[in-house]
Amino acid sequence: xxxxxxxxxxxxxxxxxxxxxxxxxxxxxxxxxxxxxxxxxxxxxxxxxxxxxxxxxxxxxxxxxxxxxxxxxxxxxxxxxxxxxxxxxxxxxxxxxxxxxxxxxxxxxxxxxxxxxxxxxxxxxxxxxxxxxxxxxxxxxxxxxxxxxxxxxxxxxxxxxxxxxxxxxxxxxxxxxxxxxxxxxxxxxxxxxxxxxxxxxxxxxxxxxxxxxxxxxxxxxxxxxxxxxxxxxxxxxxxxxxxxxxxxxxxxxxxxxxxxxxxxxxxxxxxxxxxxxxxxxxxxxxxxxxxxxxxxxxxxxxxxxxxx
Numbered sequence: 001x002x003x004x005x006x007x008x009x010x011x012x013x014x015x016x017x018x019x020x021x022x023x024x025x026x027x028x029x030x031x032x033x034x035x036x037x038x039x040x041x042x043x044x045x046x047x048x049x050x051x052x053x054x055x056x057x058x059x060x061x062x063x064x065x066x067x068x069x070x071x072x073x074x075x076x077x078x079x080x081x082x083x084x085x086x087x088x089x090x091x092x093x094x095x096x097x098x099x100x101x102x103x104x105x106x107x108x109x110x111x112x113x114x115x116x117x118x119x120x121x122x123x124x125x126x127x128x129x130x131x132x133x134x135x136x137x138x139x140x141x142x143x144x145x146x147x148x149x150x151x152x153x154x155x156x157x158x159x160x161x162x163x164x165x166x167x168x169x170x171x172x173x174x175x176x177x178x179x180x181x182x183x184x185x186x187x188x189x190x191x192x193x194x195x196x197x198x199x200x201x202x203x204x205x206x207x208x209x210x211x212x213x214x215x216x217x218x219x220x221x222x223x224x225x226x227x228x229x230x231x232x233x234x235x236x237x238x239x240x241x242x243x244x245x246x247x248x249x250x251x252x253x254x255x256x257x258x259x260x261x262x263x264x265x266x267x268x269x270x271x272x273x274x275x276x277x278x279x280x281x282x283x284x285x286x287x288x289x290x291x292x293x294x295x296x297x298x299x300x301x302x303x304x305x306x307x308x
Contacts, residue, residue: 133256
């Protein structure tokens, strides 16, 4: 895949926090550079420890070396392990002899992070997934109790003492992030360490990441850094590198936690074109009201004609 690098997008920095007035802070979020992730799961551990998230070790799943499978009420960070076998034997077919051909092949594999494995190459794609803290968050739209709210930092947080366990937000989330805890019924997810943000500390996962795959900061600045990173990867021959969630014109208005990927989103278990499930509700209600008014006018007109 050859991705086109977009101009640095205009990030929403205040519209969702108008009610905070002077207390509104610059919007913050995560930029996850999957090319730097080594799958150590330090972010998962740090998240659990800081937020007192219950243990939920699933053991060996038989699907991959990943022992945690996905996000849930008891796992707010999840590192995906994606094993790919890529044909690399024909990479240097044009080379004049076998030694040169093998050297060219090995050089290409080293650049792409591919290990030799029989006739094919083996590549690991790893990515630490998390709640996207969407600009247009469907979970916020459907919550009947106000348990979900937008913070002064532009992040989305669940107030567990207000959540009534209705589960509306679970089905509204286009990423399947929100989840109800068994035996509890309430919904839990990443808060982007809201308590740490209020003390001017970075989230625990970003603090623990040894390779800086997870980067935290003001969202506008993160986008500039991400665009620069993509350009550098393209210049080095990694044309497949692209941003996921970096476009404010997408179906959720842009992510508060976006990613640099080396393959299609589906490979990482992410939806290719997420859309806020409540995005079209205003238009639907508008058409419904117009239709109801037209129907009412027709009934009245029919009644008047009958009376005559």
